[in-house]
Amino acid sequence: MPKIPFFSHHPDVEIDPVCKMEVEIKKPPGGTHEHEGATYYFCAPGCRVAFSKEPEKYLDPSYEGSM
Ligand SMILES: [Zn+2]
Numbered sequence: 001m002p003k004i005p006f007f008s009h010h011p012d013v014e015i016d017p018v019c020k021m022e023v024e025i026k027k028p029p030g031g032t033h034e035h036e037g038a039t040y041y042f043c044a045p046g047c048r049v050a051f052s053k054e055p056e057k058y059l060d061p062s063y064e065g066s067m
Pocket of ligand 1 (some may be wrong): 016018019020021042044045047
């Protein structure tokens with residue numbers, strides 16, 4: 001089995017859609033939010049609240065991240 005470099009995308013992290021930070025899915029500091037059947041993970045409660053208010057804004061491919 002080839003070893004996966006530690007700096008590659010880790011399967012246990014997801015990208016916070018608001019600030020584009022990596023978030024550990026086992027203990028997301030900002031909790032999670034479900035939207036249209038998908039679960040999103042957040043680095044902080046502020047990101048989760050922002051996303052829950054305007055998910056379409058943060059899921060738009062033209063959105064580049066903030067904060
Ligand atoms: Zn965030």
